[in-house]
Amino acid sequence: MKRRLIALLTAGVLSVSMIPMNVFADDADAPTADVSSEDENTLSVYAWDANFNIPALEAAEADYQKNVNPDFKLDIITQSGSSDVENAVTLAGQSSDYSNLPDIVLFQDHYFQQFYVSYPDAWLDLADADIDWDDFGAEKLSYSTIDDVHFGVPVDNGTAIMAYRTDLLEEAGYSIDDMVGCTWDQFIEIGEAVYEKTGKYLLCMDGSGNDLPYMMLQAEGESQFTDGEPTFATNEKYIAIIKDIVEMIQKNVLYLGNDWSDYTDQAIIGDMVAGVLNGNWIIPTMEQATENSGKWEITSLPTLEGGEGYASNGGSSLYITGNCSKPELAADFLAKTFGAGSTETYDAALKNGGVITCSISAGESDVYQEGVDFFNGQPIYADIVEMGANVPVIEQSDYHYQARQYVGTAIQNLVAAGEPTDESVAAALQDAQDQLSFEMAG
Amino acid sequence: MTKKKKNRSMVQRRLIPSYIFLIIWSFISVFPLFWMITAATNTTVDVARGKVWFGTYAVENFKNLLAAQPLWKSMGNSFLYSIAQTLLCLFICSLAGFGFELYADKAKDRLFAFLLLAMMIPGVATMIPLFTMISKMGLLNSVWGFILPQVATPFMIMMFRNNSRNFPPAIMEAARIDGQTEVGIFFKQYMPIMRSTYAAAAVITFMNAWNAYLWPKVVITDNRAQTMPMLIANLASGYTIDYGMLMMGVLFCSIPTMVVFFVLQKQFAEGITGSVK
Numbered sequence: 001m002k003r004r005l006i007a008l009l010t011a012g013v014l015s016v017s018m019i020p021m022n023v024f025a026d027d028a029d030a031p032t033a034d035v036s037s038e039d040e041n042t043l044s045v046y047a048w049d050a051n052f053n054i055p056a057l058e059a060a061e062a063d064y065q066k067n068v069n070p071d072f073k074l075d076i077i078t079q080s081g082s083s084d085v086e087n088a089v090t091l092a093g094q095s096s097d098y099s100n101l102p103d104i105v106l107f108q109d110h111y112f113q114q115f116y117v118s119y120p121d122a123w124l125d126l127a128d129a130d131i132d133w134d135d136f137g138a139e140k141l142s143y144s145t146i147d148d149v150h151f152g153v154p155v156d157n158g159t160a161i162m163a164y165r166t167d168l169l170e171e172a173g174y175s176i177d178d179m180v181g182c183t184w185d186q187f188i189e190i191g192e193a194v195y196e197k198t199g200k201y202l203l204c205m206d207g208s209g210n211d212l213p214y215m216m217l218q219a220e221g222e223s224q225f226t227d228g229e230p231t232f233a234t235n236e237k238y239i240a241i242i243k244d245i246v247e248m249i250q251k252n253v254l255y256l257g258n259d260w261s262d263y264t265d266q267a268i269i270g271d272m273v274a275g276v277l278n279g280n281w282i283i284p285t286m287e288q289a290t291e292n293s294g295k296w297e298i299t300s301l302p303t304l305e306g307g308e309g310y311a312s313n314g315g316s317s318l319y320i321t322g323n324c325s326k327p328e329l330a331a332d333f334l335a336k337t338f339g340a341g342s343t344e345t346y347d348a349a350l351k352n353g354g355v356i357t358c359s360i361s362a363g364e365s366d367v368y369q370e371g372v373d374f375f376n377g378q379p380i381y382a383d384i385v386e387m388g389a390n391v392p393v394i395e396q397s398d399y400h401y402q403a404r405q406y407v408g409t410a411i412q413n414l415v416a417a418g419e420p421t422d423e424s425v426a427a428a429l430q431d432a433q434d435q436l437s438f439e440m441a442g
Numbered sequence: 443m444t445k446k447k448k449n450r451s452m453v454q455r456r457l458i459p460s461y462i463f464l465i466i467w468s469f470i471s472v473f474p475l476f477w478m479i480t481a482a483t484n485t486t487v488d489v490a491r492g493k494v495w496f497g498t499y500a501v502e503n504f505k506n507l508l509a510a511q512p513l514w515k516s517m518g519n520s521f522l523y524s525i526a527q528t529l530l531c532l533f534i535c536s537l538a539g540f541g542f543e544l545y546a547d548k549a550k551d552r553l554f555a556f557l558l559l560a561m562m563i564p565g566v567a568t569m570i571p572l573f574t575m576i577s578k579m580g581l582l583n584s585v586w587g588f589i590l591p592q593v594a595t596p597f598m599i600m601m602f603r604n605n606s607r608n609f610p611p612a613i614m615e616a617a618r619i620d621g622q623t624e625v626g627i628f629f630k631q632y633m634p635i636m637r638s639t640y641a642a643a644a645v646i647t648f649m650n651a652w653n654a655y656l657w658p659k660v661v662i663t664d665n666r667a668q669t670m671p672m673l674i675a676n677l678a679s680g681y682t683i684d685y686g687m688l689m690m691g692v693l694f695c696s697i698p699t700m701v702v703f704f705v706l707q708k709q710f711a712e713g714i715t716g717s718v719k
Contacts, residue, residue, distance in 0.1 A: 080675030
């Protein structure tokens, strides 16, 4: 008993002694979202990836300090994920108290329109900002533009890449040239050969957040929605795509992970696959399997009828919040860094965080033309910017993620049901469509 | 003698299935902790590929952790919030439990029933009004903003009230005869006698405060004020997660709750069962 009391006291004393050391230490430089206490040269921003978008923001801060205002300071407040920013906006909107928001937020493109409709006071527009919008791909801007008014400045490029392991393709008797512009049927045929020869899947995806249907359909230039309504079951191309996906799973061409971790850690880092298709932000994950350096190359997506397909997935933009204490400074900062195609911002963002620009002019810099060793010396960044300019603009929906969930479930059901037919796929998609329509009806 | 031995070996043989079950169950319970410790010593690729033995990357993971997040600052914040919340919660709830059980009043049961009703309201339902209140009081990013909603919980008051039933009323009578005031009785008689209950309540409150995530996430918008669970969540952010570093952070986050629990384990068990010494 005595010993325990002594241990408890010691632990207590240690704990208390730590408090003054750390909590009350002078830490005036630490970031804060309290916009009312900021000085006139400081802006705060929420971002969520220390290895990706935060270095990009740091690059923009350094650029603005060097070329515009040496006293400028950007307080970057780390969030645990994009959902934290969404939750913060929801909380602010629900309570009509925006004081928890910083000056600027990095926000997922797919979510913006839904959040704008729900909480219009949470955002300030960029109508007066001096930004050359033509320097960005139309597809990227379509997420952050409402009634022809721009709200967001694009940061990272979500252009989809189709990456292949050239050594494994060769082992199966193919090359990357066979993959450029191939049809999905040819892809399945090659995928079967690759699996047979090497035991690796030619494609992989996260089964709990299956983005394949969306990307494959966008590569066809079509959307899952028409005039705001889901049209899964009446879109013949969509039916063909889902049928191909089910077939790919059943023929060991596509590995569908149970969740995100299974997809990235087991399939990609765990070296189970010969191909990866996703937004180019997947590249840092691929690069973790260092033993495969030099064996990868990237190209565009296959399509149903053949020909190169282009798609986009993910990506985010910077938005000024309704709580911003210095809207002019915020707009000027965005206009002169990310919005101006500044090579200083974008080159450093690429080098330090692997963030690929959406700005067409910034993509022409020397840094973008350099070959990347991991991808066999291919200048992938310039290639991605070029591909990004070709991504077709399709109708977006506030219910993007709900659609993904219902279609993902339909795919799992079809896989379990055996060989897919046009009728069975159409019926499964009709179910998914009905469920989504029901949810949309509220 | 031989018969005794035979009996004992029969008993032991009968216990074998229980032992097997317990060994398996212990393994299932301990394995995640073991993996957490080994993962903290491995690279993220090793962790992702399922390596479950110790590696040589612990120092590197620790350095990465220090570089990525303000570990000591968050640890200090968590200690400050948790200790402050525990001390205040114990004082207020025990005072309430003491009053509810040991003083006679017609309205107290009705008031207590009303208090218990609060337990039925899910925390999420009160989140937005609470946020508005705390924000209007100017307590965002402060210790008070963190602890105020939790300094008096119906569960803790109920626990103290229930355990106070074992507090001998004769002691109160004797103390009154000796000239002690009611406040004096609480501090000098009630508190020492109820120490097991205090220990159990301290463990529960400290753990709840230490592990709290949702409310701090709502009320703390400042990296200077973030707690350990928020730090862990920040480590798991982004498209690429460094599992080695993450597990090192989880290890640091788990140590204080483990220490508190092990130190107060015996009193915790006594307090939960309501014993009084």
